[in-house]
Amino acid sequence: MTNEKIKISILGSTGSIGRQALEVIEKLNDKFEIIALAAGSNVELLQQQTQKFKPRYSLLGQEGLERICSDKENDIILVAVSGKVGLRPTLTAIENGINIALANKETLVMAGDIVMQKAKETGVKIIPVDSEHCAIHQCIKDISQVERLIITASGGPFLHKSVEEMKQSTVEQALAHPRWNMGKKITIDSATLMNKGLEVIEAHHLFGMDYDNIEVVIHPQSIVHSAIEYKDGSVVAQLGLPSMHIPIQYAITYPERFEGIKSKSFSFADIARLDFEKPDFDKFPSVKLAYDCGRLGGSATVCMNAANEESVFAFLHGKINLYDIYRITSKITENHRVIKSPSIDEIFAIDEEIRIKTRELIG
Numbered sequence: 113m114t115n116e117k118i119k120i121s122i123l124g125s126t127g128s129i130g131r132q133a134l135e136v137i138e139k140l141n142d143k144f145e146i147i148a149l150a151a152g153s154n155v156e157l158l159q160q161q162t163q164k165f166k167p168r169y170s171l172l173g174q175e176g177l178e179r180i181c182s183d184k185e186n187d188i189i190l191v192a193v194s195g196k197v198g199l200r201p202t203l204t205a206i207e208n209g210i211n212i213a214l215a216n217k218e219t220l221v222m223a224g225d226i227v228m229q230k231a232k233e234t235g236v237k238i239i240p241v242d243s244e245h246c247a248i249h250q251c252i253k254d255i256s257q258v259e260r261l262i263i264t265a266s267g268g269p270f271l272h273k274s275v276e277e278m279k280q281s282t283v284e285q286a287l288a289h290p291r292w293n294m295g296k297k298i299t300i301d302s303a304t305l306m307n308k309g310l311e312v313i314e315a316h317h318l319f320g321m322d323y324d325n326i327e328v329v330i331h332p333q334s335i336v337h338s339a340i341e342y343k344d345g346s347v348v349a350q351l352g353l354p355s356m357h358i359p360i361q362y363a364i365t366y367p368e369r370f371e372g373i374k375s376k377s378f379s380f381a382d383i384a385r386l387d388f389e390k391p392d393f394d395k396f397p398s399v400k401l402a403y404d405c406g407r408l409g410g411s412a413t414v415c416m417n418a419a420n421e422e423s424v425f426a427f428l429h430g431k432i433n434l435y436d437i438y439r440i441t442s443k444i445t446e447n448h449r450v451i452k453s454p455s456i457d458e459i460f461a462i463d464e465e466i467r468i469k470t471r472e473l474i475g
């Protein structure tokens with residue numbers, strides 16, 4: 113590698129992933145030059161970050177995202193905004209030949225076919241930040257030799273609780289994730305396991321793998337971040353202590369590796385045991401719903417994502433119980449007429465339409 117710095121921009125610099133990315137960059141400050149920072153609304157923190165990290169520019173609000181993604185000075189853009197606002201800027205970056213460190217779920221769940229096709233055309237690398245996809249990315253040498261992806265799931269706070277307990281869960285209980293400290297939306301998705309369903313859809317797009325060959329396994333310790341099985345039956349897994357610094361750093365420095373932030377070294381003896389179990393799709397039907405929508409393809413995952421997000425918001429506002437999130441999402445999805453290959457404009461229109469329908473159903 114040359115001594116040239118990696119020119120990077122961060123979309124969503126004040127969020128959980130964005131802040132941790134800046135911690136990685138601070139630690140590796142001679143390796144990076146920050147082109148731009150963008151935040152949705154946290155003016156104060158963005159100002160602090162701007163003073164400290166001295167990007168060429170920083171922008172607040174959604175309009176700035178497209179501008180940053182058109183700036184060909186960037187070697188890589190970390191897309192760490194949450195929600196559908198990540199989609200268009202990511203496409204713009206890909207069109208401009210800029211590599212993507214992807215931490216935004218909606219990009220692939222809503223428009224995986226379009227995004228991956230465009231990346232293929234432009235030769236842009238999409239390096240996943242999510243720990244499971246990052247693990248798989250690290251395991252794969254030659255995708256054509258891979259038979260199966262095995263995505264691990266911690267199981268969230270209700271792993272061994274009853275459906276009745278889930279229905280009676282308060283917002284606080286659902287937000288108390290045993291392993292990962294994340295934003296509210298994704299934490300609720302982890303409690304219902306919809307997060308795992310979304311990750312299955314993302315994995316299908318990222319690695320071009322059939323849904324039949326993507327498996328979910330519960331692994332409460334979150335040490336094995338995911339695994340792949342090669343055609344010869346050999347299984348390769350990526351392990352590490354649960355820390356988002358590692359996958360973030362991997363994605364933004366790929367293909368290099370640096371010491372960076374390593375809180376303590378890994379010890380099998382300290383961990384002592386690793387447990388695995390089959391996911392209970394009856395108790396966590398969201399995973400199955402995600403597989404079904406993924407297999408339908410087209411607008412089905414757009415619909416599922418929008419209905420789920422609106423239902424999660426309703427839960428967070430105390431309007432419905434945790435189990436209703438699935439009930440409402442599956443009902444809306446059932447009534448959706450799937451469009452096979454929607455355009456980006458159609459995707460946004462469907463997203464909007466489904467959100468309205470979902471809110472109406474919730475009342």
Ligand code: MG
Nearest residue numbers: 242243244311
């Ligand atoms: Mg994950």
